Amino acid sequence: MSSAHMTMTLDPASAAAARTKAVRSWRWSRALLGLMLPVALALLWEFAVRAGFSNGRLVPPPSVIWNTLVELARSGELWVHVRATVARVAAGFALGVVAGTLFGAISGYSVLSRRLLDPTLQALRAIPSIAWVPLFILWFGIFEQSKITLIAVGVFFPVYLGVMGAIMSVDRKIVEVGRVFRLSGPALVRRILLPAVLPAYIVSLRSGLGLGWMFVVAAELLGASEGLGFLLIDGQQLGKPAQIVAAIVTFAVIGKTTDWIIAAASAPFLRWEDRFSARSEGA
Amino acid sequence: MLTLEHVGKTYPNNVRALENVSLSVMPGEILVIVGGSGCGKSTLLRAVSGLDNPSQGRVQLDGVTITAPHEKIGIVFQEPRLLPWLTVADNVGFGLHHLSASERRQRVAHALERVGLSDKAKVWPRELSGGQAQRVAIARALVPNPEVLLLDEPFSALDAFTRADLQDHLLSLWADLKPTPTLVVVTHDVDEAAVLADRIVVMRPHPGRIYEEIAADLPRPRDRQSAAFDFVKRRVLAALDRSLDRNVSVDDRDTKAETGAAMWW
Ligand SMILES: Nc1ncnc2c1ncn2[C@@H]1O[C@H](COP(=O)(O)OP(=O)(O)OP(=O)(O)O)[C@@H](O)[C@H]1O
Ligand SMILES: [Mg+2]
Numbered sequence: 001m002s003s004a005h006m007t008m009t010l011d012p013a014s015a016a017a018a019r020t021k022a023v024r025s026w027r028w029s030r031a032l033l034g035l036m037l038p039v040a041l042a043l044l045w046e047f048a049v050r051a052g053f054s055n056g057r058l059v060p061p062p063s064v065i066w067n068t069l070v071e072l073a074r075s076g077e078l079w080v081h082v083r084a085t086v087a088r089v090a091a092g093f094a095l096g097v098v099a100g101t102l103f104g105a106i107s108g109y110s111v112l113s114r115r116l117l118d119p120t121l122q123a124l125r126a127i128p129s130i131a132w133v134p135l136f137i138l139w140f141g142i143f144e145q146s147k148i149t150l151i152a153v154g155v156f157f158p159v160y161l162g163v164m165g166a167i168m169s170v171d172r173k174i175v176e177v178g179r180v181f182r183l184s185g186p187a188l189v190r191r192i193l194l195p196a197v198l199p200a201y202i203v204s205l206r207s208g209l210g211l212g213w214m215f216v217v218a219a220e221l222l223g224a225s226e227g228l229g230f231l232l233i234d235g236q237q238l239g240k241p242a243q244i245v246a247a248i249v250t251f252a253v254i255g256k257t258t259d260w261i262i263a264a265a266s267a268p269f270l271r272w273e274d275r276f277s278a279r280s281e282g283a
Numbered sequence: 284m285l286t287l288e289h290v291g292k293t294y295p296n297n298v299r300a301l302e303n304v305s306l307s308v309m310p311g312e313i314l315v316i317v318g319g320s321g322c323g324k325s326t327l328l329r330a331v332s333g334l335d336n337p338s339q340g341r342v343q344l345d346g347v348t349i350t351a352p353h354e355k356i357g358i359v360f361q362e363p364r365l366l367p368w369l370t371v372a373d374n375v376g377f378g379l380h381h382l383s384a385s386e387r388r389q390r391v392a393h394a395l396e397r398v399g400l401s402d403k404a405k406v407w408p409r410e411l412s413g414g415q416a417q418r419v420a421i422a423r424a425l426v427p428n429p430e431v432l433l434l435d436e437p438f439s440a441l442d443a444f445t446r447a448d449l450q451d452h453l454l455s456l457w458a459d460l461k462p463t464p465t466l467v468v469v470t471h472d473v474d475e476a477a478v479l480a481d482r483i484v485v486m487r488p489h490p491g492r493i494y495e496e497i498a499a500d501l502p503r504p505r506d507r508q509s510a511a512f513d514f515v516k517r518r519v520l521a522a523l524d525r526s527l528d529r530n531v532s533v534d535d536r537d538t539k540a541e542t543g544a545a546m547w548w
Binding site for chain 1: 332334351352353354357358360362364366367368369377378380407408409
């Protein structure tokens with residue numbers, strides 16, 4: 001810090017470089033700080049099991065979980081399950097996003113449609129989605145369709161609410177700018193409404209995706225022959241806690257990665273945002 | 284020529300915001316509208332801009348009745364209303380989408396140069412000061428070369444120094460443009476009225492209507508310290524006081540001028 005301070009007085013370019021460096025190392029140290037607790041607990045547990053304080057059968061130590069993961073990956077089993085789960089989430093997410101965006105846009109844009117649609121959708125939203133499962137199984141069978149439908153329902157509501165709310169809260173003053181320049185309806189949507197709702201839309205996609213991952217577990221726990229949820233059930237029935245934790249870890253990694261993909265893909269379009277956190281990241 | 288014929292506006296809540304307003308504004312003239320709060324100034328400007336329609340009468344530009352926003356009429360609001368997702372340059376070029384990219388770039392660069400913000404072209408609106416943002420808004424409204432530019436309290440959110448700067452700046456833009464655009468400016472600031480106006484219209488409320496017209500045909504550039512300038516200001520203040528039924532005689536204005544400026548709106 002003190003060296004950065006000294007260069008700052010000498011030459012603005014190197015001072016800026018020093019500052020970016022400082023920001024970057026601060027970010028790293030923040031990440032490390034966040035990792036400290038889980039890593040410490042894991043190490044402690046590993047040590048406890050190795051030292052014989054516990055046999056680690058119900059709560060396997062990190063090394064055993066890691067070995068299980070490696071074994072599942074090497075046998076190819078892991079990829080089969082990952083592929084099945086990701087395919088379900090992708091299909092359900094796509095369906096839910098398309099439907100949620102469509103209905104959200106209609107309800108947000110037209111007061112009449114909102115009065116017509118919103119009460120029904122809100123009532124449906126109040127039903128815990130898992131309650132649909134028996135009905136979905138009767139309707140769509142026990143295979144992919146019912147699972148994908150359940151995921152799509154989970155994704156639908158946050159996207160629907162996000163899009164509707166975002167459109168309704170677009171600033172009338174900004175819309176007037178479009179009117180002053182005589183934009184046609186489609187141009188108004190493309191040049192004013194879409195960019196204005198984009199930040200809220202990305203947020204709703206991310207919360208929709210989070211629910212999608214939640215619901216895929218529910219769907220797979222209720223009966224599947226492959227998928228990470230199946231790994232969980234299988235681990236329970238065969239008494240293999242390491243397999244359960246390995247599946248959980250895989251869920252966490254893939255869930256976080258897909259969320260990160262949405263965030264990273266949208267970031268270039270949201271650089272204009274005047275957010276508190278955008279400032280503190282020193283863009 | 285911009286003309287208003289018996290323009291009236293009643294809002295759905297039955298507020299009579301305007302009644303029987305008739306006005307003609309010559310090409311290249313600067314008309315300033317002053318009046319107490321709620322006397323219909325913004326309503327009038329919105330009717331001229333075509334964003335809202337009058338309930339009675341009509342607004343015409345060169346014989347064409349205005350019922351919707353018109354390419355020859357630009358407007359600057361009290362807030363800059365820049366689109367936060369566009370850079371400054373793209374904001375200025377927002378109304379030029381019918382032009383080719385190269386022509387647009389050229390006009391935008393020229394407009395930014397005129398408002399002295401060439402170095403901000405690539406910047407996001409959030410990185411501008413209030414005065415800079417308002418200059419960008421003025422550039423955006425002027426770049427399609429409107430015949431009429433409407434400004435609704437354009438500088439009221441700025442500090443006194445920036446405000447005086449931007450008034451001079453607006454005047455030099457206005458003088459440089461060919462053909463000279465008509466300006467209709469709403470303000471709460473008597474100084475601003477006296478600096479900008481060829482003619483000042485004082486309005487009164489309930490219902491909103493024209494109370495008095497004051498000629499302000501001082502030579503330009505105007506000296507804000509001169510006696511003639513002061514005289515225009517005092518006439519405006521006196522008319523404002525009378526429009527709000529405050530009985531202050533013009534003679535003792537010397538001492539009351541400052542209190543009046545603070546009180547009438
Ligand atoms: N959208 C609206 N709906 C109903 N009434 C309105 C609306 N806009 C303005 N009014 C009313 O019309 C009258 C004139 O309003 P307007 O905004 O034109 O006043 P103004 O002269 O611009 O005031 P200010 O100097 O405070 O900006 C006010 O009484 C106001 O309450
Ligand atoms: Mg107003």
